[in-house]
Amino acid sequence: MKRVIFLVDMQTFYASVEKAENPKLKDKPVIVSGDPERRSGIILAACPIAKKYGVKTAEALWEAKNKCPEAVVIRPRMQRYIDVSCQITEILEHYTNLVEVFSIDEQFLDITGSQKLFGDPFTIAKKIQQEVMEVTGIYARVGIGPNKVLAKIACDAFAKKNRTGIFQLDKSNMKETMWELPIGKMFGIGSRMRHHLQRMGIRKIGQLANFSVDALTKRWGINGQVLWQTANGIDYAPVTTKTHDGQKAVGHRMTLPRDYETFDEIKVILLELSEEVARRARADGYRGNTVSISVGGADFSFKTGFHRQIKLASPTNFGMDIFRSALHLFRMHWDRQPIRSSGITLSQLQPADPYQLSLFDLSLKKERLSQAMDDIYTKYGPTAIVRASSLTNAGQVFSRAEKIGGHYK
Numbered sequence: 001m002k003r004v005i006f007l008v009d010m011q012t013f014y015a016s017v018e019k020a021e022n023p024k025l026k027d028k029p030v031i032v033s034g035d036p037e038r039r040s041g042i043i044l045a046a047c048p049i050a051k052k053y054g055v056k057t058a059e060a061l062w063e064a065k066n067k068c069p070e071a072v073v074i075r076p077r078m079q080r081y082i083d084v085s086c087q088i089t090e091i092l093e094h095y096t097n098l099v100e101v102f103s104i105d106e107q108f109l110d111i112t113g114s115q116k117l118f119g120d121p122f123t124i125a126k127k128i129q130q131e132v133m134e135v136t137g138i139y140a141r142v143g144i145g146p147n148k149v150l151a152k153i154a155c156d157a158f159a160k161k162n163r164t165g166i167f168q169l170d171k172s173n174m175k176e177t178m179w180e181l182p183i184g185k186m187f188g189i190g191s192r193m194r195h196h197l198q199r200m201g202i203r204k205i206g207q208l209a210n211f212s213v214d215a216l217t218k219r220w221g222i223n224g225q226v227l228w229q230t231a232n233g234i235d236y237a238p239v240t241t242k243t244h245d246g247q248k249a250v251g252h253r254m255t256l257p258r259d260y261e262t263f264d265e266i267k268v269i270l271l272e273l274s275e276e277v278a279r280r281a282r283a284d285g286y287r288g289n290t291v292s293i294s295v296g297g298a299d300f301s302f303k304t305g306f307h308r309q310i311k312l313a314s315p316t317n318f319g320m321d322i323f324r325s326a327l328h329l330f331r332m333h334w335d336r337q338p339i340r341s342s343g344i345t346l347s348q349l350q351p352a353d354p355y356q357l358s359l360f361d362l363s364l365k366k367e368r369l370s371q372a373m374d375d376i377y378t379k380y381g382p383t384a385i386v387r388a389s390s391l392t393n394a395g396q397v398f399s400r401a402e403k404i405g406g407h408y409k
Contacts, residue, residue, distance in 0.1 A: 001113075002112070003110065003112050003147065004111050004115070004144065004146070005112075005151040005239060006109040006110075006111055006121075006125065006128075006143065006151055007107075007143040007145075007148070007154070008088075008106070008107050008108075008109060008128060009105060009106045009141045009142075009143070009155050009156075009159075010138050010140055011048070011138065011165075012045045012047050013045060013104065013105035014032040014081055015031070015046060015047040015050075015074075016045075016137070016139065017077075017136075018030055018074050020136060025072060028070075029047060029052075029070060030046070030047040030049070030050060030072050031045070031046050031050050031055060031061075031064055031072065031074070032044045032074050033061045033064070033075070033076075034061075034075070034076065041060060041062070042059070043055060043059050043060075043061060044057065050071055053068035054068075055068050055071070061073065082104065084136055084138070085101075087135065087136060088107070091128070091131050091132055092109055092128065094131070095111060095118055095124060095128065096111050096114045098241065099239075099241065100241060106155075108151065121144050121168065125144060128140060128142060129142065129165060139165065140165070141159040141160050141165040142155065142159055142165065143158070143169065144168040145168065146170050146233075147233070147234075147235035147236070147237070148237055148239065149235035150170060150233050153185075153186065154169035156185070156187070157177075157185050158177065169233075171233060178206075179204065180204060180206065181204065182203065182205075183205055183207070186205050186231060187230060188230055189227075206231075208228065208231040209228070211231075249288070250277055250286065250288065250345065250346045250347075250349070251292075251345030252273050252344060252345075253273075253294065253341065253344075254269065254342060254343065254396065255341045256340055256396070259339070259340060260339050261338045264394070265393075266330070266334075266339060267389070268389045268392060268394040269342055269396065270293075270326050270330060270342065271319075271387060271389060272390060272397050273342065274319045274320070274322040274344055275323075277322055277345070277346050278316075278317050278318055278319035278370070279373075279374060279377065281317040282374060283374070285352050285353070286346075286349040286352055287315035287349070287351075287352050288312075288315055288347055288349050288350075289348035289350070290309050290311050290312065290347045291312060291322050291326055291329070291345070291346060292344070292346075292347060293309070293330060293343070294306075294307045294343040295307075295330070295334065295339050295342050296339060296342070297338070297339060298339060299338075305339070305341075306333045306334075308333050309329070309345075309347075310325050310328065311348075315348075315350055317346070317352060317370070318370055320366075326344050373385060381401070382397070383397060383398055
């Protein structure tokens with residue numbers, strides 16, 4: 001039996017949740033945006049009415065309000081969106097046990113073995129749309145394909161734009177539909193790759209599909225092979241419930257509420273980020289061998305900043321180890337210009353237990369201290385124990401404690 005894969009996408013998810021829970025917003029242009037006073041005034045979602053005014057996701061709030069002055073601007077409620085997303089997952093699991101969460105508003109389903117119970121793919125797609133609407137009030141679009149890549153493109157390029165919100169893409173219609181799309185519409189192609197391909201004369205997906213795979217592989221290695229396979233609708237990756245089981249890295253990034261200009265202020269942020277990364281690594285049962293730091297400059301007209309990494313002498317999940325490495329990298333590469341954002345990542349992860357004891361780094365003492373801090377965190381919350389530096393004007397730990405994913409709960 002041929003595989004049948006769905007990509008189920010929720011229309012303008014955050015804005016749809018707000019509209020579903022407040023009927024007074026039904027016919028109004030709704031925008032969900034971060035807090036402009038903390039420099040996170042970026043559009044996270046805009047309902048279809050707002051989009052008719054030209055409002056776009058990821059643009060600044062002031063730009064959106066210029067386009068649509070009557071827009072209703074709502075601050076995000078991330079915990080509520082997570083709860084609704086989990087509710088939708090439970091609905092999808094009525095139809096198959098193979099549900100893979102791709103993002104907070106997108107999920108893959110393998111319904112190959114479900115057709116004898118629920119009908120053909122279009123019938124199942126309509127049932128899913130109806131049940132999601134009845135339970136949550138949110139409109140779902142469904143892309144159908146023989147694999148995840150084609151299901152994703154079917155949803156993004158076609159289902160989102162047609163009347164039914166459902167589209168099936170496979171070998172039978174790929175040439176006259178997907179191959180005619182601009183190369184930038186293909187899943188896995190960002191702006192930089194699009195630019196490279198266009199310079200090679202590849203402007204449509206069909207041109208990439210018929211390009212020499214050897215030439216692509218010679219230029220980009222395995223990534224060139226993947227590009228060619230995607231353009232030809234080839235994807236062997238199964239729908240799996242274990243997508244997020246094996247972490248490759250633990251990281252945390254922060255956009256600052258103002259420009260941080262002094263080394264003493266920036267040190268506070270690097271320490272907070274290091275402690276958060278270490279705590280999450282311990283919670284997930286990992287130690288890491290590599291510390292990376294990313295810094296974004298404050299000048300929008302001239303992009304500055306850097307990304308650097310360093311290999312550790314031994315794997316760690318202790319905050320001060322990560323901090324010292326990040327601080328070393330920062331000292332080496334900072335251009336003394338104000339910064340707007342910073343992030344720290346611990347990668348090359350390995351299980352925390354067992355690990356090689358060292359005679360020189362006081363591992364057991366660090367472990368006991370970390371365990372004590374984690375116990376306090378778990379029992380009393382993230383602000384029950386903080387470093388004194390976080391009590392200064394530079395500290396952000398109390399503000400972050402009120403948020404999920406950088407946005408208020």
